Amino acid sequence: MGTNRLEAFSDGVLAIIITIMVLELKVPHGTAIDALVPLWPVFLSYVLSFVNLGIYWNNHHHMLHATQRVSGAILWANLHLLFWLSLVPFTTGWMGENQFAPAPTALYGVNLLLAAIAYWLLQRAILSAQGSESLLAAAVGSDWKGKLSPALYAIAIPLAFVREWIAGGLYVLVALIWLVPDPRIERALVKREGGPR
Amino acid sequence: MGTNRLEAFSDGVLAIIITIMVLELKVPHGTAIDALVPLWPVFLSYVLSFVNLGIYWNNHHHMLHATQRVSGAILWANLHLLFWLSLVPFTTGWMGENQFAPAPTALYGVNLLLAAIAYWLLQRAILSAQGSESLLAAAVGSDWKGKLSPALYAIAIPLAFVREWIAGGLYVLVALIWLVPDPRIERALVKREGGPR
């Protein structure tokens, strides 16, 4: 079985998640510019989640591009990832509507942590189906980003109850780390497809 | 006519159904962790429906993968299945928001039962278009899961009015039975594509 329909379904779910988040941005009642001020934290949390989901889509895209076979375990690991990502609109909304209050900010981190673990499990499932000699295995290598991110989330969650902005800053930091698509996978792909070596 | 666009449309509808269900998880008003407690049954019913829709997507995927021709009857049997699945967000929401009260729990079972029957009808339509000698016919074989599931739902529905948790337990049991993608179809596909026999 190829990866086409898995990608198509994941794209569909990710596209919908990323788009229904904007429904949390409720149309304000006033007609003056001031009416937008209370929406500021909602907008900010929307931007953060949009970027995070964009990163997942981007990396998911690269990872499945390097995948040849789809097994039952991969299908379910993928659905497991989509499950946690589908909760992002909810946790984003709770955090945004409460001006980054401690508990909502911590829960947002829990959601991101569980999604990161689910992504790691999906990568495991793909690697074990492809074999340790595979293109993806070589490309992923030490995977320091994939190990650092959950660690940073795990630190951020309790810190949300001390200072919310520390947790928020750590979420932004993880996003910045990932913002660039993984050059190792791209390099490995280029090597296979293009060059003599 | 190929199965491509049928798969794409079904994927789109399933992706949307699975994602808009999360809109039932309304952002709570408080900012404390306690504010999440009343959402527990809504979350639980979301998980159950997410898994059920994932199973349908998975099996639908396998079944259409073994389908070569699409007839008008298949198109409409597929839309009929999507119709009952499109009601899952509604019945899930009613059950979750009422802490698994008897009538909503029974209605959820009715919905699952009708979807199971629709799936069986779709399988019939595909089998009759492919012929009894087809790959899918061999793969489906006795189809004990497809026969057991509606029977368990039919038992669960009246029992929801006796003890809700018995009905809920039966719904979970059916999900567990299906959780693994059908090995018979996979085996038959492997046989055709890969091996000498």
Next chain:
Amino acid sequence: MGTNRLEAFSDGVLAIIITIMVLELKVPHGTAIDALVPLWPVFLSYVLSFVNLGIYWNNHHHMLHATQRVSGAILWANLHLLFWLSLVPFTTGWMGENQFAPAPTALYGVNLLLAAIAYWLLQRAILSAQGSESLLAAAVGSDWKGKLSPALYAIAIPLAFVREWIAGGLYVLVALIWLVPDPRIERALVKREGGPR
């Protein structure tokens, strides 16, 4: 330019339209079976619109399958059709929530009439791009269904103010006429692809 992306986009929009309609089925507040009774007209109008959108998807599918080239006129004629179909959840909701009151029932007919005209314009645009000798031109032939449907809608709209059920009955009648995918196109396609004659 091929028809692939046009089909994919149309599939996406149709899948979303068909699915967000179910959001009009608001989760009732009571927990007894009676709580569902007021939802009956909403459910009925949902079924009617689901079938109508299924018919559009089905026929759109067949028509584009017989299309080789996509022009700018076809792209915009297609968006025009999607525009009127995108209003179906709104007109369905107004009709369903008001138990098929005269004005909402008439507006529903206006929506269906404008969608039928848009479909006819799209067919015109495709035919003029393919040429009158084309496969589709032969397949469409006299197109009695495409001419009868708008006429029946035009009759139904004023009758909604006399007796609502006459208008509703005519909407159901048009759906029944279209329910079967157009055998002429299928026959012409089969002729081209498969047989010696």
Next chain:
Amino acid sequence: MGTNRLEAFSDGVLAIIITIMVLELKVPHGTAIDALVPLWPVFLSYVLSFVNLGIYWNNHHHMLHATQRVSGAILWANLHLLFWLSLVPFTTGWMGENQFAPAPTALYGVNLLLAAIAYWLLQRAILSAQGSESLLAAAVGSDWKGKLSPALYAIAIPLAFVREWIAGGLYVLVALIWLVPDPRIERALVKREGGPR
């Protein structure tokens, strides 16, 4: 990496944005035709945004059709464009529900301006990946539309506070300028694929 999945994801997001806008058209409470009158500005702003998103889809379609390679910069420039487009349902809703009041009308222009800039950046990213000798570079040429549109939006935004209808008129004017898909790209594509020269 090909453009397929980028197109599929963009199509998904655009299809959802275009469709959830209709959720702003809330079902009115009355059953008389008069109940629709207050919806007039909401409907009008929906039409304007539907056409604008249709234009973006159309041009995006043509631009990616002339794209051979997808880089990380293109992926993110594309997500950046989708981000601003995802806010269109919000700004459309605010403008429509307030009968084109000055501030909402200006904000709508800001949204369109930022989307136009994002589109220009995406075109830059694609051109720099394809090289100045590329098909797209030749096709885009002087790109007077792409330069005029942001200028007109920038003029319209302050004018919304003087006379709302001037801003609205300028938005419609930009839409009319773009309504026709870019003949230069189509001509260049035809030249490459079809003709001897």
